[in-house]
Structures are given as structure tokens and as C-alpha cells.
Amino acid sequence: MVPAAVLQTRLTLSEGEGRRCSRPGGPEERNPMDDDALLAEQLAYYRAGAAQYDRPYAEREELRELLAAVDGLPVAGDVLELACGTGQWTPRLAARARSVTAVDAAAEVLDLARARTASASRAVRFVQADLFAWRPPRRYDTVFFAFWLSHVPPARLPGFWDTVAAALAPGGKAIFVDDGPAAAEEEVLADQPAPAALRRLDDGSRYRIVKVFHDARTLTDDLTARGWSVRIRTVAGNYIGIAEPPTADSG
Ligand SMILES: C[S@@+](CC[C@H](N)C(=O)[O-])C[C@H]1O[C@@H](n2cnc3c(N)ncnc32)[C@H](O)[C@@H]1O
Numbered sequence: 001m002v003p004a005a006v007l008q009t010r011l012t013l014s015e016g017e018g019r020r021c022s023r024p025g026g027p028e029e030r031n032p033m034d035d036d037a038l039l040a041e042q043l044a045y046y047r048a049g050a051a052q053y054d055r056p057y058a059e060r061e062e063l064r065e066l067l068a069a070v071d072g073l074p075v076a077g078d079v080l081e082l083a084c085g086t087g088q089w090t091p092r093l094a095a096r097a098r099s100v101t102a103v104d105a106a107a108e109v110l111d112l113a114r115a116r117t118a119s120a121s122r123a124v125r126f127v128q129a130d131l132f133a134w135r136p137p138r139r140y141d142t143v144f145f146a147f148w149l150s151h152v153p154p155a156r157l158p159g160f161w162d163t164v165a166a167a168l169a170p171g172g173k174a175i176f177v178d179d180g181p182a183a184a185e186e187e188v189l190a191d192q193p194a195p196a197a198l199r200r201l202d203d204g205s206r207y208r209i210v211k212v213f214h215d216a217r218t219l220t221d222d223l224t225a226r227g228w229s230v231r232i233r234t235v236a237g238n239y240i241g242i243a244e245p246p247t248a249d250s251g
Contacts, residue, residue: 001056001063001147001179034193035153038208039132042151043105045199045207046085050108052202053086062236066177067092069235073175074242077141080167082131083148087113087124089177093144094120103127103134132156136167143167146177151210153194161226165245174243180234181213214239 046053057063070089075096084090084102086109094100094117102117102124104110110126117124127134131148143164152160164174186197189208197211216232216239223230227246232239 035155035210038193038196038210039153041207042209043130045201045209047106047108048205048207049199049201050086050106050112053109054088054112057088062238066235066238066240069177069240070096073240074173075142075144075175077169077172079142079144080136080140082143082145082164083151084113084126085109085147087116089144089146090117090124091120093142094122094124097122097142100124101127101140103129103131105130131160131163135163139169139172140167141169141172143172143174144176145174147179149176149214150178150212152212153210154212155194157222158226161223161228161245165228168245170247172244174241174245176241176243178239179211179213180237180239181215186211216241 057067067088070092075093077097078099079093079097079101081090081093081100081102084104085106087102090100090102090113100120100122102113104113104126105128107128110128113124114126149160168174187199188211189196189198192208194210195212196208199207199209201207216234219239219241220230220232223243228243230241230243232241234240
């Protein structure tokens with residue numbers, strides 16, 4: 001999600017500062033290990049900023065509309081939520097699910113999510129884990145992730161989609177929500193190991209994060225090429241995707 005502060009103070013980057021990393025050899029050719037420090041800084045940002053994370057949800061009408069859209073999505077059965085953050089989406093998932101398991105690496109956001117879901121209609125099981133290392137111990141009917149895909153470096157996307165596929169039971173669906181290119185108001189950083197932006201917290205501290213603004217068409221084509229069935233629609237500058245992984249008899 002693009003924080004309100006970033007939207008309000010949109011920076012104009014001069015030509016050449018670039019909206020994307022300009023290293024030679026496309027992202028898929030890079031060693032994914034190059035981005036370890038960037039991913040650690042991204043996590044540090046969410047840990048340090050946990051207390052201010054919810055502000056855009058209070059301030060931005062389109063985020064509330066997006067949250068409400070969950071009620072029309074095919075969330076069902078046992079649900080796995082990846083990068084659950086402060087649990088903005090978790091109670092809505094719990095209202096539609098048989099069970100919810102919510103994973104995030106930051107203890108600080110998980111504490112807020114636990115408090116937010118204390119009275120949810122279903123008990124939520126929280127797991128603190130690094131999604132780039134964690135492997136699902138079982139399968140789920142729905143794997144949901146909001147504002148996470150844009151934080152996955154392109155070189156790690158194939159592995160991420162494989163993890164999602166491995167987490168889905170037969171007939172299960174991945175459902176994802178994120179910023180589209182129309183929401184690309186960020187302080188974009190050049191020459192990073194993955195597309196990246198600079199985020200600032202209230203105390204003035206600054207952190208690099210991964211930020212990939214997927215457009216619906218390219219994301220659809222990429223997933224289709226990997227054998228997934230996918231539908232993506234745009235909603236107020238964001239996108240909502242519903243995808244099913246390849247089955248053994250589809251290839
Ligand atoms: C943009 S927030 C999304 C939170 C929530 N899904 C939402 O939409 O409000 C990204 C989340 O990813 C989590 N995160 C960052 N790095 C992670 C990692 N390596 N493994 C698991 N979670 C991570 C952060 O703690 C943060 O809660």
C-alpha cells in the first residue's frame with residue numbers, strides 16, 4: 001500500500017533517476033541473494049512503523065472500498081493469509097472462512113493483528129515467519145495476500161508462486177490485492193537489486209522497500225505462462241486477482 005504521507009508529498013523524479021532499477025540483465029537474471037539486505041530493510045520498516053501502519057486505512061476512502069470488496073470474493077474454507085500485517089483484512093476473511101492462519105514476519109504487527117481479531121467470528125492462528133523461507137505445512141482452500149505481491153522482488157516471484165501453489169488444496173484459489181501502476185506515487189530509488197522505493201516514518205527514519213507496480217495485463221500474462229488460470233480486475237488504482245494453479249493434468 002502507498003502510505004498517505006507518500007501520496008501527499010509526491011516527489012517529482014528527474015529523468016534518469018528512473019522509476020525502475022536500471023541494472024543490466026533483467027531482474028530474472030539477478031542472484032536473488034543480492035536482495036537480502038533490501039528485504040531485511042523492508043521488514044525493519046514494517047516493524048518500526050507498526051504503530052502508524054493503519055493510518056491510510058482510516059484516511060483513504062478507496063482502501064475502505066477495497067476492504068469491503070472482500071465480501072464479494074470467493075474466500076472459503078481454510079484460509080491462509082500471507083503478510084497479514086496489522087490484520088486489516090483478517091477479520092473479514094475470518095467471517096467467510098472455516099479457519100484462518102495468518103503469517104507475517106513482524107512481531108509488532110502481529111500483536112496489533114491479534115488485538116484486532118480478538119472478537120473475530122473464527123479463531124485466527126497467527127504464525128511469525130519469513131515468507132521467503134517459510135513453507136506451508138498443509139494445504140488451504142484459499143491463499144490471500146494484500147499489498148504483499150508488490151514487495152516480492154521479481155527474481156523471487158517464481159519461487160513465491162510455487163509456494164502459493166504448494167499451499168493450495170485441489171480446487172483452491174489464490175486471491176490477491178495490491179497497488180497497480182496508477183498508484184505509483186513513491187520515492188522510487190534507482191540502482192537497487194530490485195525495484196525499490198524509499199519510505200519514511202514519523203520519526204524521520206528512512207527505509208528502502210521493494211515496490212513492484214504490476215499491471216494487470218502483464219501479471220495475467222506471466223501467471224498464464226506459468227500455467228495458472230487468472231482473472232485480475234482493477235479497482236480504484238488497485239487490482240484484485242483470483243488465480244488457480246496449474247493442475248497435474250493441465251500441463
Ligand atoms: C504492505 S504490508 C501488508 C499488510 C497487510 N496485508 C495489509 O494489506 O494491510 C506488508 C507486510 O509484509 C510483512 N513482511 C515484510 N517482510 C516480510 C517477510 N519477509 N515475511 C513475512 N512478512 C513480511 C510486513 O511485516 C508487513 O506487515
